[in-house]
Amino acid sequence: MASVAPEVEKKEEEEQVVNPWEVSAGKGGIDYDKLVDQFGCQRLDAPLIDRIARLTGRPPHRFLRRGLFFAHRDLNEILDIYEKGDKFYLYTGRGPSSEALHLGHLVPFMFTKYLQDAFKVPLVIQLTDDEKFLWKNLTVEESKRLARENAKDIIACGFDVERTFIFSDFNFVGGAFYENMVKVARCVTYNKVVGIFGFTPEDHIGKISFPPVQAVPSFPSSFPKHFSGNDQLRCLIPCAIDQDPYFRMTRDVAPRIGYQKPALIESRFFPAEHENVS
């Protein structure tokens, strides 16, 4: 997964660009309303936040009260499942591109910790060391080292050790996980990833091959040791909204390969130091 910190670039046209590798604001900062419309996700409104509080018997997290998590996809369905006494699982991740996590990087992890505590559900955390190798000028060894360093900061958030699985792609890809990658890849054309991610013909095929890697932790069958026999278990993904393209693609493919669509709960970006915070 890419950084949640925005790299604000002054562009001539002042048009906002939000994708997993670039976040650049327009003149008045990021227009989140426009993003929700453009991406086709739903607004996280007060009744839904009240429902979370009611179901979990806890006050809603301050990131909900203050609107830091502001958008979702199918969160209501996850709450329906929970209300009926069934379970779901959480999936979040981190692209290990720096030595330590800053506050922006910690937002999804702090919020995921709250969700795990409130709903008492399993959690998988993907460290996309392969992504960072592919996008940054790093060696495989350095990407793996950063994944390990970042894992320490993530563990420090205090996740439930009995219910949490943290993995690096370089260590874990293979077997059922690779089978799901190949299943997803067969459903997505080159034209489609160009439309979703803006790849160009000059991009290397590692980039074009990567979206299925971030897609498949959404499917419980990718983790046969953890979710064996629960192939239809629903998945909820807390993340920053720049990761939405990966999961639009995943949700499009899921029913075509016999899986449930993952639900999403999406945050704004952590404001950069030089930004006005209203």
Add this chain to the structure above:
Amino acid sequence: MASVAPEVEKKEEEEQVVNPWEVSAGKGGIDYDKLVDQFGCQRLDAPLIDRIARLTGRPPHRFLRRGLFFAHRDLNEILDIYEKGDKFYLYTGRGPSSEALHLGHLVPFMFTKYLQDAFKVPLVIQLTDDEKFLWKNLTVEESKRLARENAKDIIACGFDVERTFIFSDFNFVGGAFYENMVKVARCVTYNKVVGIFGFTPEDHIGKISFPPVQAVPSFPSSFPKHFSGNDQLRCLIPCAIDQDPYFRMTRDVAPRIGYQKPALIESRFFPAEHENVS
């Protein structure tokens, strides 16, 4: 790996097409001289065949004497290594698209068995069940079942059980093998695979992601249990000439990621029943 049996299509222009998924002859059958020139490989001439006989102390295999294996890349370098008392390893494979192997499919395996016996070297055999899932309308389970069935026919060729490793991609991809896949992928643009393999923007990204899978068994570091500490061991690939595009790409990438180029020894296609054999 794709089938070695040619599917001869009568084309208006009678132009020959040879790539890993299509072999169609011109009017007078396949023009192998033209292929050697077009692909840029070398002819396997009498002095080289004599050298093989001299070094191994055996009569050259009938597939060499009769010109079925007719082209190569850097075979002389492999023989230099062997003459100095050093080793190399063999790599061949099979795309399991049918229940049983026919004579055409057996050509590379029968020849590889001779090479293993003559040079007393290790051998890896890749069953590309993922490729067949991606190109044919098969389930993952069916592709894996065919790989297992085909493995029985391959084992029946009588390879040295102490020196042979047969694997299916769905079972084996991961770890060091996946790391090499990602390293190769980072060196190859979409434009490049379009040039080599003729992919189109309507092709799914599974196809575009596959060439690195067939590339990396050429690198001993993809098999840390078998070749640990021998990361510069040379690899010789016996195959039909339609597989050459994969290894042109592999040879182009190898020095950029610190590995040796694989050498090749390439066969003609087994004649189809309705073809004139001169």
